[in-house]
Amino acid sequence: MKKYIFISLVLFISGNMLLISCDFSKRLDTRAAVKEMKERELKRITxxxxxxxxxxxxxxxxxxxxxxxxxxxxxxxxxxxxxxxxxxxxxxxxxxxxxxxxxxxxxxxxxxxxxxxxxxxxxxxxxxxxxxxxxxxxxxxxxxxxxxxxxxxxxxxxxxxxxxxxxxxxxxxxxxxxxxxxxxxxxxxxxxxxxxxxxxx
CATH class of the missing domain: 3.30.450 (Beta-Lactamase)
Structure with a gap:
């Protein structure tokens, strides 16, 4: 039983770390994309x-x-x-x-x-x-x-x-x-x- 709980806990922690890692990467990509869009955005042209x-x-x-x-x-x-x-x-x-x-x-x-x-x-x-x-x-x-x-x-x-x-x-x-x-x-x-x-x- 303890062995089962330990394995489950390891899987839970690993899964959360993976999710956090993926989410962090996505946030980084989103910020980079927003920055790029702002740099390329044409202001009002007279x-x-x-x-x-x-x-x-x-x-x-x-x-x-x-x-x-x-x-x-x-x-x-x-x-x-x-x-x-x-x-x-x-x-x-x-x-x-x-x-x-x-x-x-x-x-x-x-x-x-x-x-x-x-x-x-x-x-x-x-x-x-x-x-x-x-x-x-x-x-x-x-x-x-x-x-x-x-x-x-x-x-x-x-x-x-x-x-x-x-x-x-x-x-x-x-x-x-x-x-x-x-x-x-x-x-x-x-x-x-x-x-x-x-x-x-």
């Missing part, structure tokens, strides 16, 4: 933060496109590569030719402003504009004349204009507007590029 990211990416992308403008307009490989890399859509053309109903009123008003500035010799600058429901951001950057087409045959210059929906590329004064790069970002894709640790707590 429009200013989103706009800043779009502006930085837009400048980087158009910098690559303008690095060899003729190649970018003639061969879409770079445009397609950048579009895939950043999950964006890249458009090029004169302001009025870029206007579409799908852009929304706010974006089309920006395009009209570029056209107005061009006609009135007003300085052109980069711009970031979100659409009406805030699901899309449009980065626009002027393409200014800097002798990019110097030395090219007339036929090739005309072909570049047709391919890229640009107005006449002839007799352009330095810094005159040739056209625009317009990059469309999805809000959800921009958010994916935000590191939660860089956001204000």
């Amino acid at each position: 429009i200013t933060q989103l706009t800043t990211i779009v502006d930085e990416l837009g400048k980087k992308i158009t910098g690559e496109l303008n690095g060899n403008l003729v190649r970018s307009l003639e061969d879409r490989k770079l445009i397609d590569s950048l579009s895939k890399k950043y999950n964006i859509q890249i458009f090029v053309g004169s302001p009025l030719k870029l206007k579409t109903a799908s852009n929304g009123q706010k974006v089309n008003e920006i395009l009209e402003a570029y056209q107005y500035n061009s006609e009135n010799h007003i300085e052109q600058v980069d711009n970031v504009q979100k659409n009406e429901d805030g699901t899309l951001f449009y980065y626009t950057a002027p393409i200014l004349a800097e002798n990019q087409f110097k030395g090219l045959p007339k036929e090739k210059i005309e072909k570049l204009g047709e391919l890229s929906k640009l107005d006449s590329l002839y007799f352009r004064r330095k810094n005159e507007l040739i056209g625009l790069w317009m990059i469309r970002f999805e809000r959800k894709e921009v958010i994916k590029r935000i590191d939660p640790k860089t956001l204000n707590k």
Whole structure:
């Protein structure tokens, strides 16, 4: 009888120790998971933060496109590569030719402003504009004349204009507007590029 009680007691103590050990491990895992979730949790993201990211990416992308403008307009490989890399859509053309109903009123008003500035010799600058429901951001950057087409045959210059929906590329004064790069970002894709640790707590 005593032997039976002793064995039962040993089994009881061993079982409890095992349960305590398992429970402790679970609590440790839970705490680690909660900590990880808190570290990765995105705080409330402001429009200013989103706009800043779009502006930085837009400048980087158009910098690559303008690095060899003729190649970018003639061969879409770079445009397609950048579009895939950043999950964006890249458009090029004169302001009025870029206007579409799908852009929304706010974006089309920006395009009209570029056209107005061009006609009135007003300085052109980069711009970031979100659409009406805030699901899309449009980065626009002027393409200014800097002798990019110097030395090219007339036929090739005309072909570049047709391919890229640009107005006449002839007799352009330095810094005159040739056209625009317009990059469309999805809000959800921009958010994916935000590191939660860089956001204000």
